[in-house]
Structures are given as C-alpha cells and as structure tokens.
Amino acid sequence: MSTNVTPPPMPNQPPGPSKRNHTNAYIIGGAGIIAAAVILATGMAISSDGDDTARPQPTVTVTETVEPEVAVEEDATAETDHNTDTKVGEEARNGGAVVKVTKVVETDAITFAGAHKSAGPDAKYVIINTVVSNDGEASMDLTCSLPIVNALIDDQDRHFDTIEDLYDVAGNPECNVQLQPGFDDKMQFVYRVPKDAVVTTWEFSEYDLENEVTPTLVDLT
Template sequence: MKKSRTNAYIIGSAAIAIVAIVTAGVITANSDSSNEATPSPTVTVTVTETAAAEQDAKPTEQEAGFKTGDEARNGGAVVKITKVTTSGTVTLAGAQKKAGADAKYVTVKTVVTNETKSSMDLTCSLPINNALIDDQGRRFDTIEDIYDVAGNPECNAQLQPGFKDEMLWVYRVPKDAKVASWEFSEFNLDSERTPTLIDLT
C-alpha cells in the first residue's frame, strides 16, 4: 500500500513538471509571436530640396536692349528713336557748319517723354546722359551748343512732367566710323543709373 502511494506521488510530480514545461513553452512562443507581430517603430525622414537660384535671371529693361522705333525707359526718361541720319553739315543757329574732310555728323532724332516728377531742360541742363557708340566701342559726346541745332527745344525750355518733345542729338565722328548703338540714362545726383542701350545696326 505504501509503495502505491509513492508511485502516485512520483507520477503526480512528473505531471506537474510536464505542465510547467508546456506552460513555459507556450508563454515563450506567445512572447516571440508578440514580438514578431509588433513591428519596430519606423522613423520617416523628409528631405526638402531647395532649388538653387537660377543663374540666368530674366534680363532687366536696361540689359534687354532696344531698337529704333522702340520706347526705351531709364528712370523717368522715356526715349524713342525715330530716325538716324548722317551728313557732312549741320544747321546751327541758322547757319551751316561743316564737319570737315575726315569727319561727319550723325544725328539721332528722338521723341522724349518726361515721366519724372519735375521738369527737364533738354538742351541746356542735359537731364539725360547719352553717348553714341561705334562698332569699335568708341563713345562720342554730343556737339556743343546743341540748343542751336535747328528743330531742338530752346535753352531753358522746360519739358514738364507728362509731356513729350522732339529732340535731336548730334555727334561729330570720324568719317569711317560705323555707328552701332546709342545709350542714355536719366541724370540723377543721388545714384548712378545703368544706361539703357538702343541698337542702331
């Protein structure tokens, strides 16, 4: 009878041990399964690319260039070239003046519109800086006493804001000079303006 009880105790202990092992295996399996089912957190990195500024920006009005017949602007001065002529003489104060054997006069006929806030004295104060440029890059100034050129505004004839007037810019250049362009800029004591270029070719 004692032997039967001992065997029962041994069988019961073995059963308990087996249950414990099985339970531990289930817990471990569940733990592994849980780890597999729960994904690791994913870190998303957003990279924003900023486009580099374009090197070739749109040209400004001064850089773009103009041709005869276009209305070109510089500050508040608006100039349209209507005609370019070449001659051996020019009429000054009612008299003919010769350019000389090795020279010629180039006349740039324009219409100037004053869109500034004050008047312009086109022939004496010269509110518009200008130059005639040939194909060699040489720059020529207007002749003296340009107010004496036939057809030009008189000295101290103030072109008021919002009005326009014809203006002849006359240059004495070498006879073989090939005119390429004309540039101008509104005269400004406070700042130097980039000249506006007009193609004459």
C-alpha cells in the first residue's frame, strides 16, 4: 500500500524593497548630511565669534624718545648780582629818606677829628658822598642816631658797615644836628674795606623798629 506524503509548504520570502523605499532612504540620508553640515558650520561660527582671545594678537612695540635735560650753567657771578634801583647822580627814595649819591672816592687816609687817619697797609677808605633830603614827618640826626641804615657791598657780596663816629669826619654834620623835614644836607658815609675790594653797590633804608624794610640799592659801577 502506497502512502502519499505531502511535503510541507515552503516559507514565504519577504518581498523585496520597492523603488519608493530606496528613494525615501536617499532623501532621508541626504537631509541628515545637510543637517549635520549646517550644525557643524554653525558651531564653527559660534566658536569663532565667541572666543576672540584664542586668536593670536599682533605685537605692537612703542618706542619713547626722552629728550635729554639741558644742563643749566650757573652764573658764577649770580650771588653778587643786585637789581639796583638807581645809579650815581640819581635820587633814590626809601621811606622819608631821599638820597642822591654824588661821588664815590677811594683813599688811603681821611681827616678824622681834625687829624690825619690812615686806613693801614692792607686797607682803604671808601667814601660815599651824598645829599640827603628829609621827605618825612620828623627830623633826622644823620651822624648820631643813624636814621639811615646803610651798607657798602663788594663783588663778593660782602657787606661793610661805616666807621664809628661819622660826625668826626671832616665836612659831616655834627652830632645831634637835626635835619628838619623839607630840608637837605651833605653827608659822607665812610667805610674801611680790604685794599683789593671791588665795591659795586650801596644800600640804604630808613630806620624802622616796627616794620621790616627792604633797602634801596644804588649801582656804584
């Protein structure tokens, strides 16, 4: 007896991909590539704009030129320069005292208290001949009370005082002879200085106990 065996059915194979599916895959894949490129470009742009310090900066060298200071030479005679107010032959004023230096005399001896007085081997006398006018409100004793403070100045800026007892110099007013306001009189201011002294200036000021007075300067050169 024969038996008919029916073979089992073959499994169904899945249908192959259609052309539409391939097209969609191409579209999706292309879109992904484009999107990735856009994201990459955007990221690079953001990184470039937001991190400026990462880029190397140019180096600028500034050279400063300093001008050398010009040395100022000091005048060796600066200490002896005086801004004089007047010259010999001109009237000079200080307070109520008006003085005109008429002559400057250098001599080895003077007539003092009626006798000949020598300055000595290493000295000389300098006589400042003046006319003093009293333009103040009180009388002046020119030889005893010293109403006019004065000094003789040389080219080394040394200040010399007058000799004592000017009333004993021949030709000067006597002691306690008062020069009244509105009058004038001749007066000699005598100084004993070193033989080689070069006098340049005479200064004077009206005597004032209460106030500091700036002296008036007379050029003797």
